[in-house]
Structures are given as structure tokens and as C-alpha cells.
Amino acid sequence: MIYRTDYHMHSLYSDGRSNPEDYVAPAIAAGLNEIGFSEHLTLFRDPEDWNMKPVNLEPYFKHIDNLRVNTKELKVKTGLEVDFFPGKEDDIRSFLSPLPLDYIIGSVHYMGETTVDHGPDFYEGKSIDKLFASYFEMVLSAVSSQIFDIIGHCDLIRIFGYKPTIDLEPFYRKLAESMRKHNVAFELNTNGRNRPLADFYPDRKFLYFFREEHVPVCVNSDAHMPMRVGQYFDEAYELLRYVGFNEMAVFDKRVRKMVPF
Ligand SMILES: [Zn+2]
Ligand SMILES: [Zn+2]
Incomplete structure (x- = not known):
């Protein structure tokens, strides 16, 4: 029996469709041993409708604490998915460090004023090569900031299926090396399958770099x-095993432990 976790889920506290409670039964049905909520938190800029307002952090923590106590079948963890902004590292770090979290996912959604996953319009009339290169630069800064335990969807810029002409191999290699150096985990994010990309993040072609490192x-x-909790996990674990992974990261109060699968 494989030990399985799903640490990236959004409830009504950010832009998910349901209460945290509603995720428990599907998680059990999917054979998960742990779930964790990771509401969107965008610091130092006006929250948009998909973000949790910082004033809701306390109620969120209490809510998940209660759910943890009342859920016997699996472990319930408290996380956040926090936007990374270059130049704001110290502010973000000091805001987050006192919070009672099991892990923090750091994600790059914003490039300038817009998020790269908002719609394909963002890509129209722009150099796709430049967009990819700057996106990877930002993710590298998020990694080296060491603010985060896990880097979210590290190549989200693929979401609408735009393909750059430049060779991306050096970007992924650098990313994997930097994650190893700064002791940060990455996620195999299955949600790309539900988007125009129709595949996981990161690009499966380059997963072996992460394994090598x-x-x-x-x-x-x-x-x-x-209904999407644990979605495509059989395929995801099979892919990881094929690439040579045999253990996965679990988090508790921001301490990482490796569990074999
Ligand atoms: Zn998310
Ligand atoms: Zn995200």
C-alpha cells in the first residue's frame, strides 16, 4: 500500500468550491493517508477574489485544527499557497514564519500585474521565449529565497500549451540543481491535465533532472x-516510479520527512 498525500487543495477560504469537510470523504475514497489545504495567500498587494484575505487566516487555522481533531481516517495538514514576488522576500518570510503551518507552497502566478494562468490573452502578442525565460527566472528566485517548503507547479507557464522555440533543458536542469542546493521540494501537480496543457507540471520530459538531483x-x-482530490494519482506515482523516484516528502510543522512509496 503506497503512502499517499495531497497537500495542494483549495476550499472556500480561497477559490475552491466547497468547505474543507467536503474534501475528506473523496480523499478517503482515493486512498490518501494525508490531505492538506493550501489556500491562496497573496501578500503585499490587494487581494483578488481568488485569494484569502489575511484577516481570514485565524478562522482558517481554527477550522482546519477542528477538522484535524474530528478526522480519524487520515491526517489533515494546514498549508498555504503563497505568491512569490521578487524583491519582497524578507517581507514575505517574516509574515509567514510565525504562522502555525505544516508546509508552505510557493508559487509564481504573477508576471507583472497579470497572472499567467488567468487566460490565454496574456500570451497574445508577446514573445513566448521571453515569457518562459522570465518565468523560470522568477521560479529560481522563489527557490533560492528558501521561504517555501514546496515549489508549486514550477512550469505553470505551460498552462495554455504555448511552446517556446528555445531549448528549455538548461532551465529545468538549473531549477533542479537549485532546488537540491536550497533544500526545497517540488510537486508533481496533476491539475495541468484539466487545463489546455492536458499534462502534469513539471514537463515529464525533464523529470529525470529532479531525480538525478x-x-x-x-x-x-x-x-x-x-471530486478532484487525488485525481490522476495512480498515473502520477507510476510516472515517478518510472523515472526512478522511490520516496516522497511529507511535512509536519514545516519539518520534512521522506516516506518510501
Ligand atoms: Zn493551487
Ligand atoms: Zn497555483
Whole structure:
């Protein structure tokens, strides 16, 4: 029996469709041993409708604490998915460090004023090569900031299926090396399958770099509704095993442990 976790889920506290409770039964049905919520938190800029307002952090923590106490079948963890902004490292770090979290996912959604996953319009009329290169630069800064335990969907810029002409191999290699150096985990995020990309993040072609560098991995669904908890996990674990992974990262109060699968 494989030990399985899903640490990337959104409830009504950010842009998910359901209460945290509603994710438990599907998680049990999917054979998960742990679930964790990771509401969107965007610091130092006006929250948009998909973000949790910082004033809701306390109620969120209490809610998940209660759910943890009342759930016997699996472990319930408290996380956040926090936007990374270059230049704001110290502010983000000091805001987050006192919070009672099991893990923090760091994600790059914003490039300038817009998020790269908002819609394909963002890509129209722009150099796809430049967009990819700057996206990877930002993710590298998120990694080296060491603010985060897990880097979320590290190549989200693929979401709408745009393909750059430049060779991406050096970017992925550098990313994997930096994650190893800064002791940060990455996620195999299955939600890309539900987007125009129709595949996981990161690009499966380059997963072996992460394996070679022994970067710790989590499999996450990025579920915004209960029916997507643990979605495509059989395939995800099979892929990881094929690439040579045999253990995964679990988190408790921001301490990482590796569990074989
Ligand atoms: Zn995200
Ligand atoms: Zn997410």
C-alpha cells in the first residue's frame, strides 16, 4: 500500500468550491493517508477574489485544527499557497514564519500585474521565449529565497500549451540543481491535465533532472473541488516510479520527512 498525500487543495477560504469537510470523504475514497489545504495567500498587494484575505487566516487555522481533531481516517495538514514576488522576500518570510503551518507552497502566478494562468490573452502578442525565460527566472528566485517548503507547479507557464522555440533543458536542469542546493521540494501537480496543457507540471520530459538531483517530491492535485482530490494519482506515482523516484516528502510543522512509496 503506497503512502499517499495531497497537500495542494483549495476550499472556500480561497477559490475552491466547497468547505474543507467536503474534501475528506473523496480523499478517503482515493486512498490518501494525508490531505492538506493550501489556500491562496497573496501578500503585499490587494487581494483578488481568488485569494484569502489575511484577516481570514485565524478562522482558517481554527477550522482546519477542528477538522484535524474530528478526522480519524487520515491526517489533515494546514498549508498555504503563497505568491512569490521578487524583491519582497524578507517581507514575505517574516509574515509567514510565525504562522502555525505544516508546509508552505510557493508559487509564481504573477508576471507583472497579470497572472499567467488567468487566460490565454496574456500570451497574445508577446514573445513566448521571453515569457518562459522570465518565468523560470522568477521560479529560481522563489527557490533560492528558501521561504517555501514546496515549489508549486514550477512550469505553470505551460498552462495554455504555448511552446517556446528555445531549448528549455538548461532551465529545468538549473531549477533542479537549485532546488537540491536550497533544500526545497517540488510537486508533481496533476491539475495541468484539466487545463489546455492536458499534462502534469513539471514537463515529464525533464523529470529525470529532479531525480538525478534527489529533489524531494510531493504528488498534488491542486483540487479546487472535492471530486478532484487525488485525481490522476495512480498515473502520477507510476510516472515517478518510472523515472526512478522511490520516496516522497511529507511535512509536519514545516519539518520534512521522506516516506518510501
Ligand atoms: Zn497555483
Ligand atoms: Zn493551487
